[in-house]
Amino acid sequence: MDELRALRSLARAMGVHTRYTDGLGRRVTVAPETLARVCAALGAPVTYPGDAPDALRAHRAAKRRHPPLVPPVLVAWDGALPPIALPVPGPVHVELQLEDGAVVPLDTSGPDIRVMRSLPFGYHRLAVEGAGRHETCTVIAAPVQAWRRPESHRSWGVGAHLAALRSTRSRSLGDLRDLEALCRWVGRQGGDLVTVLPLGPTFNSEWPEPSPYAPVSRLFWSELILDLGDAHRPASVTGTLDVTRADAEVRSALAAEPVPVASLLDEELLRYARFRGAQVRLGRNWRDWPARARAGTLEPDHVDPEEVRFHLVAQTLVRQQLHDLRERLAHDGIRLGLDLAVGVHPDGYDPWSRQDLFGLGMSVGAPPDGGFPSGQDWGFSPVLPDASRAEGHRYLAACIALQVGLAGVLRVDHVMAWTRLYWIPHGFGLHEGTYVSYPAEELFAILTLESNRHGCEVVGENLGTVPAEIGEALPRHRIWGMYLAQFQASEDPHVSPPTTADVALVGTHDTPTFVEWLTGGDIAERVHYGLLAEAAVPSVRTERARATRRLARRLGRRGNEPQALFAALLDWLGRSDSPLVIPWLEDFWLEGARVNLPGTRSSERPNWQRPMRLLLDDVFTDREIDALLRHLHGARNPA
Numbered sequence: 001m002d003e004l005r006a007l008r009s010l011a012r013a014m015g016v017h018t019r020y021t022d023g024l025g026r027r028v029t030v031a032p033e034t035l036a037r038v039c040a041a042l043g044a045p046v047t048y049p050g051d052a053p054d055a056l057r058a059h060r061a062a063k064r065r066h067p068p069l070v071p072p073v074l075v076a077w078d079g080a081l082p083p084i085a086l087p088v089p090g091p092v093h094v095e096l097q098l099e100d101g102a103v104v105p106l107d108t109s110g111p112d113i114r115v116m117r118s119l120p121f122g123y124h125r126l127a128v129e130g131a132g133r134h135e136t137c138t139v140i141a142a143p144v145q146a147w148r149r150p151e152s153h154r155s156w157g158v159g160a161h162l163a164a165l166r167s168t169r170s171r172s173l174g175d176l177r178d179l180e181a182l183c184r185w186v187g188r189q190g191g192d193l194v195t196v197l198p199l200g201p202t203f204n205s206e207w208p209e210p211s212p213y214a215p216v217s218r219l220f221w222s223e224l225i226l227d228l229g230d231a232h233r234p235a236s237v238t239g240t241l242d243v244t245r246a247d248a249e250v251r252s253a254l255a256a257e258p259v260p261v262a263s264l265l266d267e268e269l270l271r272y273a274r275f276r277g278a279q280v281r282l283g284r285n286w287r288d289w290p291a292r293a294r295a296g297t298l299e300p301d302h303v304d305p306e307e308v309r310f311h312l313v314a315q316t317l318v319r320q321q322l323h324d325l326r327e328r329l330a331h332d333g334i335r336l337g338l339d340l341a342v343g344v345h346p347d348g349y350d351p352w353s354r355q356d357l358f359g360l361g362m363s364v365g366a367p368p369d370g371g372f373p374s375g376q377d378w379g380f381s382p383v384l385p386d387a388s389r390a391e392g393h394r395y396l397a398a399c400i401a402l403q404v405g406l407a408g409v410l411r412v413d414h415v416m417a418w419t420r421l422y423w424i425p426h427g428f429g430l431h432e433g434t435y436v437s438y439p440a441e442e443l444f445a446i447l448t449l450e451s452n453r454h455g456c457e458v459v460g461e462n463l464g465t466v467p468a469e470i471g472e473a474l475p476r477h478r479i480w481g482m483y484l485a486q487f488q489a490s491e492d493p494h495v496s497p498p499t500t501a502d503v504a505l506v507g508t509h510d511t512p513t514f515v516e517w518l519t520g521g522d523i524a525e526r527v528h529y530g531l532l533a534e535a536a537v538p539s540v541r542t543e544r545a546r547a548t549r550r551l552a553r554r555l556g557r558r559g560n561e562p563q564a565l566f567a568a569l570l571d572w573l574g575r576s577d578s579p580l581v582i583p584w585l586e587d588f589w590l591e592g593a594r595v596n597l598p599g600t601r602s603s604e605r606p607n608w609q610r611p612m613r614l615l616l617d618d619v620f621t622d623r624e625i626d627a628l629l630r631h632l633h634g635a636r637n638p639a
Contacts, residue, residue, distance in 0.1 A: 003032075003049055003050050003052055003053060004032055004049065004052075006052040006053040006055075006056045007032055007035050007036060007039075007046075007049050007052035007056075008035065009056055010035075010039055010044060010046070010052050010055055010056040010059060011030075011035045011038070011039055013056075013059060014039055014042050014044060014059075015042075015385060015436055015437035015438075016030075016035060016038050016039060016042070016434060016435075016436055016437075017030065017420070017434050017435040017436070017437070018030050018035065018434075020367070020434065020435050022367040022368050022369065022431075022465075023366070023367060023368055023369020023370060023371075023372075023464065023465045024368055024369060024370065024373070026368075028367070028431075030434040031432060032049040033049065033425075033428075033432075034425060034428065034432055034433060034434055035049070035434070036048060036049045036051070036052070037361070037362075037425035037428070038362070038423050038425065038433075038434060038436065039052075039055070040361075041359040041360070041361055041362050041384075041423070041425075042359070042384060042386070042436070043384075043386070044059065045058065068135060069088065069128045069130060069131075069133060069135040070084060070126060070128045070135055070136075070137040071137060071389075072137060072138065072386075072389040072390050072392070073137065073138050073139075073140065073389050073392060073393065073439065073442045074126065074137055074138070074139050074140070075139075075140050075142065075441055075442055075445045076115075076119050076139055076140065076141040076142070077142065077143075077144050077445070078118075078142075078143055078144055079118035079119040079120065079121065079141050080118060080119075081115045081119060081139060081141070083112035083113065083114050084112060084113040084114075084126075085111065085112055085113075086108070086111055086112060086113060088130045088131040088133075089131075090130065090131065091130065092108060092113075092128060092129065092130035093127075093128070093129040093130065094106050094108055094113050094126070094127070094128050094129075095126070095127045096115065096124060096125070096126050096127075096139065097124065097125045097126075097127070098119070098120065098122065098124050099120075099122035099123050099124055100120075100122075104117065104119070104124075113128075119139070119141040120141060121141050121142060121143065121449055121452065121453070122141055122449070123138060123139070123140060123141075123392065123397070123449075124138070124139040124140075124141060125137070125138065125139070126138075126139050138392030138393070140392075140393075140442060140445040140446060140449060141449075142445040142446070142448050142449035142452075143448050143449070143452050144448065144476070144477060144478075145448060145477055145478035146447065146448045146451040146452070146457065146458040146477055146478045146479050147448075147451045147452045147454075147455055147456060147457060147458075148457055148478060149457065152579070153579055153580075154578075154579065154636045154637065155191065155192045155193065155579070155580055155581075155636065156190075156191045156192075156193070156574065156580065156581040156582065156632055156633065156636050157186060157191045157192060157193025157194055157195060157335075157337065157580070157581075157582050158182075158186055158191065158193075158194055158195070158582065158583060158584070158585045159194075159195040159196070159337070159505075159507075159508070159509075159582050159583070159584045159585060160182065160194065160195075160196060160584070160585040160586075160612075161196070161197050161212075161509060161595050161608065162174050162175075162178070162179055162196045162197065162199065162225060163210070163212075163224070163241055163243075163608065164241065164595065164610060164611050164612045165178040165179065165182060165612060165616060166178075166237065166611050166612050166615050166616065167181065167615050167616040167617050168234065168615060168617050169232070169234055170234060170235070170237075170616075171228070171232065171233060171234060171235040171246065171249050172235045172237060172241065172242055172243075172245045172246035172249055173224055173225075173241055173243065173246040174225075175224075175225050175226060175227050175228070176225050176226065176227045176321055176322070176325055177227040177232075178616060179194070179196065179225075179325070180325055180328070180329070181616060181620075182194055182585075182616060183329055183334050183336070184332075184334070185616075185619075185620050186334070187332060187333070187334045189626070189629040189630065189633060190629075190630075190633035190636075190637070191629070191633070192333055192334055192335055193334070193335045193336075193337050193408065193409060193580070193582070194334075194335075194336060194337065195336075195337030195338075195339070195409065195411065195582055196336070196337065196338065196339070197212040197213075197339050197509055198212040198213060198215060198338070198339045198340070198341040198413075199212070199221055199222050199225060199338065200212065200215030200216065200217060200218055200220065200221065200222060200341060200344075201215055201216040201217060201220050201221065201222045201223060202214065202215060202216060202222060202224075202243065202345075203216060203284065203345065203347070204224065204243040204244055204246070204247035205244050205247055206284060207284075207603075208243045208244055208602075209345060209602060210241070210243045210602055210607070210608040210609055211596075211602060211607060211608050212339075212341065212608065213341050213342070213343070213378070213413070214341075214343075214344075214345040214379065214380065215341055215344055215345060215348065216276075216344070216345055216347075216348040216349055217272060217344060217348055217349040217350050218340075218341060218344050218350060218399040218402070219268065219272070219349070219350065219398055219399060219402060220269070220272055220315055220349075220402075221315065221318045221319065221322065222318070223247075223250050223310075223311070223314035223315070223318055224243065224246045224247065224250060225318065226250055226253075226314065226317055226318050226321060227321055228249070228250065228253040231252070231253035231254075232253075233249070235249070237611050240606050240609040240610065240611075241608070241609045241610070241611050242609075243609075250314065251310060254310060254313050254314060254317075257313045257317075258313075259309050259312050259313060260312065260313065260316045262316065263312040263313075263315070263316045264312070269312065269315055269316075270312070271353060272311065272315070272349050272353075273307075273308045273309075273310075273311035273312045273315070274298050274303050274308055275298070275349045275352060275353065276307055276308070276311045276349070277302075277303035277304040277305065277306075277307035277308040277311075278293060278298050278302045278303050278304075279307075279347075280304035280307045281301075281302055281303060281304050282302055284347050285347055286347065286352045289302075290302075295355075296352070296353065296355070322406055323406070326406050330408075335407070335408025335409060336406060336407050336408055336409075337407060337408065337409040337410075337411060337582070338403045338406060338407035338409075338410055338411070339403075339410075339411045339413055340399065340400060340403050340410060340411070340412050340413055341413050342364070342378075342413040342414040342417050343364055343378060343379075343380030343381075343382075344380055344381075345379075345380060346379065346380055346381050350395070351381055354395060356384075356387055357383055357384060357387045357388060357391070357395060358381040358382070358383060358384065359381055359382045359383070359384050359423065360381060361425065361426050362381055362382055362423045362424065362425060362426065363377050363378065363379055363380065363381065363423070363424045363426065364377075364378050364380055364381070364382045364417075364421050364422065364423060364424070365377040365378050365422055365424050365430060365433065366378075366422050366464065366465070367422055367430075367431060367433065367465075368430070368431055369464065369465060371464075371598075372531060372598070372599055373531075373532065373533065373536065374430055374431070374530070374531065374599075375424075375429075375430030375431045375433075376430060376598060376599050377424055377430055379601075382421050382423055382436065383395070383396070385436065385437065385438050385439060389439060389442070393442060393443065393446055396443065396446060397446045397450065400446060400447060400450045401450050401453075401454070403456075404450045404451060404453070404454040404456035405454050407454075407456050408455075408456060408457065409456065409457045409458075409459060409580075410451070410456050410457070410458050410459070411459045411460075411461055412447070412458065412459065412460050412461060412479075413461050414461055414464075415460030415461055415462055415470060415474070415479075416462065416464070416465070416466060416467060416470055417438065418438060418440045418443045418444060418447075418470070418473070419437065419438055419440040419467055419469045419470055419473075420435040420436060420437050420438060420467065421435065421436055421438065422434070422435050423435070423436050440469060440473060444473055444477050444479075447477070447479070448477050448478075457480070458479045458480070459479065459480045459481070459482060459503050460474050460479050460480070460481055460482070461482055462474065462481045462482055463482055463484060463487060463508075474501070475501055480501065480502055480503045480579065480580070481501055481502045481503070482502060482503055482505055483498035483499075483502035483503065483504045483505065483578065484505045484506075484507075484508065484511065485504070485505070485506055485551065485569055485573065486506075486507070486511060486512075486514075486517050486547070486551075489547040489548070489550045489551040489554075490543065490544075490547040492550075493550060494554075495550050495551055495554040497572065497573075497576040497577070497578075498573065498576045498577065498578035499576075499577050499578070500577045500578070500579060502578055503578060503579070503580045503581075503582060504573045504576060504578035504580070504581045504582070505581075505582055505583070505584075506566070506569060506570070506573070506582075506583040506584060506587055507583070507584035507587050508584065509584075509595055509596050510596060510598050511594070512594050513584070513586060513587055513590070513591045513592060513593070513594050514562065514566055514569075514584075514587040514590065515562045515587075515590040515591070515592055516592060516593070516594060517544075517548070518548050518559060518562050518565070519562075520541055520544050520545075521592065522594065522597075523537060523540055523541060523544070525597060526597070529597065529599065529600050529604070529605065531597075531599045531600070551565070551569070552565060554572070555568040555569060555572055556568065562590055563590065563624075566587060566588075566590070566628075567628055567631060570583060570628060570631060570632045570635070571631055571632070571635045572635075573635075574631075574632045574633075574634075574635025574636045575635045575636075575638070581632065581636065583632075585612075585619075586612060586613070588619075588624075588625045588628055588629075589613065589614055589619075589622070589624075589625065591612075591613055593610060595607070595608060595610055596608055
């Protein structure tokens with residue numbers, strides 16, 4: 001067989017796309033070198049494209065010799081498990097054990113395995129034994145639809161970056177007391193939601209990484225958000241937020257705290273704390289550690305005991321504070337909106353503790369599109385689809401459960417990852433990656449199951465290049481999409497209003513602020529950081545001017561009056577059919593600088609390090625902001 005044809009056949013068999021359409025509408029044929037590297041990361045014995053014929057033959061032979069008795073994961077929508085074809089001739093022993101330990105009788109008298117009753121929602125285990133083999137399968141029994149509050153609602157809230165919240169009482173970063181103050185203020189204005197960016201732990205010293213989208217782990221919380229109580233000391237901030245300084249404040253406050261006994265019984269937390277302790281002794285990059293530590297076995301001399309103590313104490317406290325905060329807010333009808341980050345820092349705990357689950361040598365990103373003509377590299381390693389299926393997606397389920405256990409609304413970052421992710425081999429150009437498919441049905445089942453278990457509504461971040469499968473899946477599973485007014489004006493000549501299927505937004509953490517977008521102030525910055533070619537600037541400015549005119553015309557305002565245009569936009573969105581309107585807090589005072597520029601790193605641009613220009617004390621007493629919110633509330637509740 002021809003080498004290239006064999007390589008493409010192997011890639012397709014492993015879920016690797018050999019062709020795709022990028023965000024600029026160009027049809028891309030993936031290079032052989034990319035296919036070989038991605039197939040190798042997925043486990044194929046391929047170093048060069050020339051290895052493909054032998055690898056393909058081995059792959060097919062393994063399928064013939066050892067066809068699976070049962071798939072690694074099955075979904076029972078609304079508790080109904082479809083019949084499963086008997087995998088081998090002769091007697092087969094089958095047992096279905098429910099999550100609570102009960103065993104469900106199965107009918108194997110016909111050609112199929114049949115469950116004779118509806119399954120309770122949960123994660124169950126199907127065991128099949130026959131022809132001298134024994135295999136197990138995770139059965140996810142889940143409701144088709146995500147949870148929603150009963151009856152229809154027309155509510156609103158605001159979005160913010162917690163670290164940037166500042167008041168006269170604040171220390172170096174905003175904390176949970178600042179967050180509660182913001183929630184209470186929104187509640188008094190008639191809103192019922194404050195959404196924040198991911199609250200996972202970050203690297204805060206020795207080349208700090210303040211991005212909430214590059215957490216050390218998706219299984220734990222940031223210690224920097226702790227309310228330090230009696231140990232709290234207000235701190236002034238000039239220019240940028242300093243996570244290293246904030247880290248020192250928390251460590252000083254917790255220096256005398258004893259280790260909670262319960263934390264020593266939590267195996268995952270203890271392992272996480274020891275990993276952080278090993279990074280103090282051995283360095284942050286665990287791939288450079290001694291062999292045993294790198295492979296997951298930490299000796300006592302590998303670990304700094306004080307660092308272990310700190311993280312055991314901090315995680316126990318932050319869990320309790322978050323739980324207590326949710327209880328207080330829920331009592332008054334106020335919800336937190338949280339964000340499930342799509343990835344985790346490659347130096348983090350999750351890739352070290354679950355090395356078989358992550359595709360090393362790969363980064364996740366996005367191919368070229370209109371916003372980023374060169375493409376994007378988000379810097380984290382992808383989860384391997386087959387490895388995740390083999391463990392019944394336990395890791396992803398744990399990540400989701402952590403968030404929905406606290407949130408009233410969960411935003412799933414880059415929900416397109418449920419169907420496919422763009423992988424870039426290390427050392428390759430941003431345009432030289434390709435997509436890898438993911439088991440969308442199984443992942444949506446986990447999402448709807450956890451949503452219903454915890455009473456949490458779900459929003460999928462479906463901005464950018466969205467495959468048709470996502471457009472179909474979100475309404476089927478009663479997951480809201482996202483309507484961004486600026487994007488709509490750029491793409492739709494009529495600037496159609498949001499429908500009941502989408503949460504309506506004015507700006508996000510990844511977009512220019514409202515006034516930046518109106519004036520085109522973000523365009524020069526994109527050129528400065530190499531994200532936009534100078535030659536493309538005239539056409540980009542022309543398109544932006546067209547979009548701003550469309551929006552202004554739709555709102556019956558002039559584009560050179562940002563404050564009036566913003567007020568009219570709030571009114572227009574508020575009167576729309578969208579179930580939830582969430583403007584970005586800083587747009588209420590026409591903040592001129594965005595909090596983050598995608599495609600740049602914090603080492604080259606101070607992403608995530610800009611404090612809010614207004615203190616919360618001033619925000620809460622500002623008459624113009626108060627009038628805007630009352631106007632939005634009135635539009636949402638015209639009666």
